[in-house]
Amino acid sequence: MSTGGTAKVHPHAALALSSSLVTVGTFDGVHRGHQALLSNLVTRARRRGVPSLVYTFDPPPKTVFAKVLQLTPLEEKLRRLSHFGVDHIVVARFDADYAARPAEAFIAELGRLNPRELWLGRDFRFGQGRKGDVALLSRYFDVRVLKDVGCTTGERISSSRLRALFGEGRREEARRLHGWPSLGCLPGTVD
Template sequence: MKCFLSNQLKLQQCVMTIGAFDGIHRGHQALIRKAKTQAEAYGVPLVVYTFDPPPKVYFQKQTMLTSLTEKKKFLQELGVDYTVFASFDQTYAARSVQDFIVELGEMNPQEIWVGPGFHFGKEKSGSVEDLQKIFQAYQHPAVTCSAGEVISSTRIRQLFQRQQVEQAYVLLGREPYSLSAVQ
């Protein structure tokens, strides 16, 4: 897996998925696997476009579920070819919807996959519908646990805060070991 900062990667074609991917939980894994399947069908690389730090960590001072090193490791294990790690700060957060779309266009995505509730651009003004005006963009459905509840980074953070570590790891989809959130 090769890593880039925003506005560095230019490709002839790709399939892309975009998101904070904090935790790379079971919902994120399903989204990335779907995008990987599509990339393989087209015979093009898979690009993950993500943020460092994740927006909720930056704006809301939320606990980060995975360090950058861990995130890279999990993305590589999922078969990602390229990852863009956009440095999320006040300047990046002020980018317009159009600026973001122009950057994505430099990678020529055949398809773009996002998760539920996806928004981008200044003040979250962009949505999957904005992407669909330019690209073949799709929203992956929410992934739920066996109890029927949606798996999300927010929910996992709450489980860690309540010391329900085992349940948090079930939602993360991996065995307990070193994770930034529990160190």
């Protein structure tokens, strides 16, 4: 699959690395909070001379468990992730089988990437029933938690907030939190 950039895209469990810096998440919309995580990851990976890797999910788990709007289709998300200069993107197809994998199976998969640092937001959850959290991952990896990125009013930026703003037709506000000049990928938007 092409990203329009230099990142290599892999299906899950297909890649092994001897060293890496990793972040994991849905990254729907690749908004300003995600962008801070990505810039930080790539800068630190280059400084350490190791490849940077984004592990993501398609479709977004929330669209599977609840009927929420997907902000960016996969191709567009890959293009945006690649824009930050990440070396590898792992895309896990998120279906019922994948969702049933226990947290420990996911930790074992991450282990094969040999992350020197694992960068996450504080609320990251994973594994069947969302049982895994940052505390569990910290037993296995050097987990670094990014400080919340907020907007000018201090509220945390999130894909959920963007979905709500779009749902209410508040597109200008959404566009500012989003941080991308064109939202042509969103259904019904004209830029």
